[in-house]
Structure formats: structure tokens, C-alpha cells
Amino acid sequence: MRKKKEYFTENQRKISMYSKALSNPVRVFILDFLLKNASTCCYSGDMIEELPIARSTLSEHLSELKRAGLIQGEINPPYIKYCINRENWEEAKRLLSNFFKQ
């Protein structure tokens, strides 16, 4: 596809970006987990026990969510405490809400 960028609005590109982050059930699971356990731990080691994937694969899904801006990791060696990035989460919420409101 040529000159991809000019053909889409900023909102269309952001909606597709955030949706891509949610396009895999493991990543939806991770976000659900972080939302439900926001008050407690949220280390990748806690999540891996409930998932049928390798630790390295989980790590890559976490990177993907970080790249989309939906989560952030607070380093607390040797642990990394993950949580939702509320600013971008609200942006995704607003964009998708307006999209579906149409």
C-alpha cells in the first residue's frame, strides 16, 4: 500500500493501533488481569501461572501492550510491576466509545 498515512485520519490510525493491541486473547487476558489486580501485585510471574504460554512469549505480549501505550512497567528488581497506563487507556476508551457511538 502506497502513501498509507495520508489516507487515514489520526483517529482512524489510533483506533487501529489500540485495537491491534487488543486483537489477541492473551493480551486481553493480561489487561483484564491488571485491571482486576490493580491494587496488588501484577508481576509477569503471577500471570504466567494462568496462561498456557512460555514466559518469553508472555514477555513479548507485555512489550506489545507497552508499545501501544496501554500498560507500563515499574521496575522493582528482580520484579517488574505492571499496571495500566491510565492516560492512554482513557484515550483508547474515548476513541472507541465515539467510534461505536456513530
Next chain:
Amino acid sequence: MRKKKEYFTENQRKISMYSKALSNPVRVFILDFLLKNASTCCYSGDMIEELPIARSTLSEHLSELKRAGLIQGEINPPYIKYCINRENWEEAKRLLSNFFKQ
């Protein structure tokens, strides 16, 4: 990934399915187009004029949206009139709204 299905809830799988449909800017564009022109035409030939992709590629994106259940095509030869599938659209809206409400 082994035994993928059992590890995720029905909602988690549906959220990832609908999000996957929205994970490409062309498909977001198509949905925007259908929403804005719901009262008029909505043939693929109308959309292709505003997109930098081949007709066959657009056709495949339309199939992807059909497969996810977000649109439907009413055959009116040699045209196909596309529109939003409101039932599934409302389901996607509800699932994502509840997800982001957390």
C-alpha cells in the same frame, strides 16, 4: 499455544475477535464510511475511490469484516450494497464499553 480455548473467557475471545477486525486502518475507514453513508449507497466501488489499495484488497478487507460479523452485504447485481450489521455492532460496542469501564 496448547489448548488455547479453555484459558480464555467467551468475552475475552470476542473482544479479541472484534478488535482484530478493527486492527487495520483500511477496515476502520470502511466502517467509518458505512456509518457516515448509511442512508445512501455503500458499494465497494464508492469506497475504492478514496483508498490507495487494489479492488481485490478492498474485497478481502470487506470479507474480513463480514467474517467478524460487523458488516453484511446485500446483493443487488452487479452491485453489492454493504452496511453495518447492527446486532453484532451493538455486541462489540457493549463488550468493549464494559471492558474499558473497568
Next chain:
DNA sequence: TTCTTATTTCGTAAATTTACGAAACAAAAG
């Protein structure tokens, strides 16, 4: 210093997605 621990990065393989043009299709028009 060396060990342990939680996690990420690397190398790689398999599967899926995106894309194109050519060919096929289905139905109305000539």
C-alpha cells in the same frame, strides 16, 4: 565473588496477514 531469581532478548520456525494483478463469476444489456 559467585549464586539465585525474575524477566527480557535472541535466534529461529511456523502461521497469519496484507497486498497485487489476473482470472473467474454472475447478471443485465446489447
Next chain:
DNA sequence: CTTTTGTTTCGTAAATTTACGAAATAAGAA
């Protein structure tokens, strides 16, 4: 019948995604 028209399907190629285990990393514990 053949032609035209809008669209999809096919064959294929390139790019991206998902996955794994091994190795690397970083920092506290021994």
C-alpha cells in the same frame, strides 16, 4: 449468444505475528 460491469477468488509474494527454548541481563543474597 456475446459483451459489459462490479465484484470476488486465486495464485503468489512479502511482511508481520506468534511461539518456543536458550542465552543474556540485572540486582540482591550468600
